[in-house]
Amino acid sequence: MSAATSPTERRVSTRVGAISESATLAVDAKAKALKAAGRPVIGFGAGEPDFPTPDYIVQAAIEACSNPKYHRYTPAGGLPELKAAIVAKTLRDSNYEVDAAQVLVTNGGKQAIYEAFAAILDPGDEVIVPAPYWTTYPESIRLAGGVPVEVVADETTGYRVSVEQLEAARTERTKVVLFVSPSNPTGAVYSAEDTEAIGRWAVEHGLWVLTDEIYEHLVYGDAKFTSLPAILPELRDKCIVVNGVAKTYAMTGWRVGWIIGPKDVVKAATNLQSHATSNVSNVAQVAALAAVSGDLEAVAEMRVAFDRRRHTIVRMLNEIDGVVCPEPEGAFYVYPSVKALLGKEIRGRRPQDSVELAALILDEVEVAVVPGEAFGTPGYLRLSYALGDEDLVEGISRVQKLLAEATD
Template identity: 90%
Template sequence: MSASTPANRPADRRVSARVGAIAESATLAVDAKAKALKAAGRPVIGFGAGEPDFPTPGYIVDAAVEACRDPKNHRYTPAGGLPELKAAIAAKTLRDSGYRVDASQVLVTNGGKQAIYEAFAAILDPGDEVIIPAPYWTTYPEAVKLGGGVPVEVVADETTGYKVSVEQLEAARTEKTKVVLFVSPSNPTGAVYTEAEAEAIGRWALEHGLWVLTDEIYEHLVYGDATFTSLPALLPELADKCIVVNGVAKTYAMTGWRVGWLIGPKDVVSAATNLQSHATSNVSNVAQVAALAAVSGDLSAVDEMKAAFDRRRRTIVRMLNEIEGVLCPEPEGAFYVYPSVKPLLGKEIRGRRPATSAELATLILDEAEVAVVPGEAFGTPGYLRLSYALGDTDLVEGIGRVQKLLAEARD
């Protein structure tokens, strides 16, 4: 060890412990592998990425094309977002969820992931605990850790519709708890909390002076009798300690445009804006103009996509439940199913005995050429996540391959 190397730091460490501990996004990794195999000529069907298969609606693309031609969009703009977009997001929030906010409470970010990271970074100090219901989206615990916090998982399973109770949350609360994460509709399970369930969680957070970070990016994708509930609209007294994360990616088939936002108290938004000013500055102006067209327009294109998702939802649930050893609850929102595959683990399938859902997912990719994401990525081994945001033909073909493969399972 050299004289300049602190005693508690390995001399050969090239990557910081903080960043080195962050796990790769499992959903993006599965999607990348599936696309690489497909590019190599393999007929892989991917159920990995949460990405609508529809093109971005034409009127949004047209707005972006016009924005490209306007020289003002070739320059720096305010780090926190175009003023007209922030105002439009505030108006859209009132229209869609009944939550009244000012444009000064909005920060436009490079997708929802940046919004989540900046929200946690703005309110967490080292050691602060964040309660995260599991199964969870892969980015949540990593964003908490990058923000200096400690993720605390509270696990729900198919017996409760993948929804946590106030009693579970209270059991996880300590003197270090600062934030509770609330996501409805949920990625990866598609679970949707009822208004009464959401209110109970909100009132519990209020009672204990906790912050709430609520991810509303799937707000328009609810099916059947399920309804979307915005916590700060339902409980206005929660607004002073509530941060809402949202974006255009899922609702408007704009995953690649990278426009999200967070809404919160002005001091938190100001702090997060300062962070963004050093990290990335403004979001691409062309993408912001496209997002402006999206949130200012009507929801007719969204309704068309939702109808297709609903049809695919019913198809994939039926086909998965036809497989012995698979239990797939019917999701009420988003565009994912999260079936349990626990009875299949340890069984012999084409000469292999997958002991974990990760091993089963690998087997399915190798033998059926179908890409799915194992439950390990979402904090609950024994499950698979499949996105049904892909074409009807591919969906039926892909699940048909999985049916044929798993029918071979033997003790």
């Protein structure tokens, strides 16, 4: 569409037309379509636990379906009993004390992220976004009228940015810094000391912080999760926490997330949601209530499996010449560098970037991975290890055999 196209001729708005499709969901959809067609595709694309939602959570939803109370509209900001449970869960897990007026229940973490940015950004406001980043962050910022400013970290620092890098990116238009630990797509976890240092830098410059804590319970080895507003009370008036039940309780399809923040911002985001979607499905909210009110036994069991798979996938990827895969400390992703393989001949093709390499891997050995371009850093691949052990080993074995054929 040319720049000269008139508004009456433009079929899709410039704002929405500029949005890119979610690369992770696109890869997952393609893998599932190929599997449905009978192809033996193994998908490492979606960040989705392979475990079922725990039975007690499902049972709570079943009972909610039969309760007429949940057949009607409920408050746009969330069921009061769920908001109270989120308050209790936040104190239990993060040692962060809030009240129900600081909580908004959303349709998953993506709506939480968009509404948080929409509530605090004006056109042209800049948001510092550490890269590699999850694909939804910059698109949500742009939709809210903001400008994402990328700060890139690589495998030499464990994909963690420094205060010095953040300061170099700060301008007079900077309003927000995004902070994610554990990280999607890299699995990086910031130490308590580094977390506090970034928070103090934000306070010093009067910046907002949006912190995504969705992977808070998925940390391994000696790594520890640190909630930024919990350890830095002076930041709380300009800090928004995004979280949800998707990863901790294997509830990706239930679509329940939440925002925790200052009351005026949460009220503004709630007003937005009242027009955009109104209340989250009541049945899903009751399921989330059961999840956050219960213990963490289910996630503890999943974490043991993820930890085992983490070691397996890192070892197998690092056995491939040309692949460098740091060991992630959290979430359930690895983010190996494949730069040394680009331009090499593999089965008659010479992939020039990680998009072409990911396409080659899918075409030749029917393994779906996500290229680093989707996360702001070409030359890498993201693989989720939240899939069964047998599929994981089979999938990486196929990749090993294929990439062993690479020649100059």
